[in-house]
Amino acid sequence: MENNSQTMETEEDLLTCLRIKFYHPQQSSKGLYGLLPLGNRVRHSADDPLRLGRDATACTLALNDIRVSRKQLVLFAYRTPQSPDMLFTIQNLSQKGRLSVNSSALGYLERMDLPDKALIRFGEYEMLITCDSGEAKASFEVELDVLTVPPSRETCICVPSMTPVMETYRMDSFTAELGPFETDETLMLHS
Template sequence: MSMSQTMETEEDLLTCLHIKFYHPLQISKDLYGLLPVGTRRRHSADDPVRLGRDTQSCSYSLVDPRVSRKQLALIAYRLPQNPDLLFSIQNLSQRGRLCVNSSALGFLERMDLPDKALIRFGEYEMLILRESGEAKASFEVDFDVLAVPPSRETCSCGPVSTPVMDTGLMNHITAEIRGLGPQETDETLICHS
């Protein structure tokens, strides 16, 4: 093959990470003023995307003193015989935990990101959706702001998934258990006779 056939071209479809933010105070404060909301940005796959408060060491910054200087990193990688560009997430904060779906990550711990992930740190919620592409050397990042917490629209227990319809079965079981009476007592209560 010639060099021009193996090089990535402008026509190659880039993998895109759609990152959607929510914070309860986002309306009253300009927390996302430094993020390119609504604009896709291209990144080299060999350079981690860092998010935090520090504009010098992070690719993207949040205007919030409660966010760590370096909060998290998104690292692109590929597996042998797999054409997809995949991502892992790493907690860069020494003072705060990072939750990915239902798993907590401590300082410098990392895990693979599923195609759809709910990330939590502090009061922030991020919904990250990976859209596959063909290009191997670069990817895009697309930021958006959500009006409601993504955890409200997805199942907050376990992996992020579509909501499950309530059939009422659990309510029936709960009512039966309630009818049995209390199963334990509070030993700190003092009885006066």
């Protein structure tokens, strides 16, 4: 007779993990993140929306800042028949504040799919959210941290041993067509 614990599927073998990193220009002088479980992985039920705002009773994640909406945003977990991965959408819950996801603005109650790596902005806050996929279907983990520099400063992902290249436009005097061409940033232009 087989042991039931060995034959039962354990769907919690590998949980999807949302890594959320916060930045605010005045974070060192204020206790903005005092209500967040920073540095810990917290399990969250996939059928329960993950809300962020200043109201600790209505939100799963609360920021100690009166400039943040009572309910600022919400993340919903979902699956599609075509993919085994857990996916997420983000929705703006603030009537007064705008929310942007990788520079795409979301108005009140507007939603969009969350990419695997997203820069979320609202007010003076920046959140970098990355998603590590897992096999679990009923829950996922959330890992919270604070960044010392704004994630928006991450401007370029350069390939090692390659010089950064800047794209500019020139007018071809022979064909009179406008077209892109690349120049090395270190190149000096001579008149």
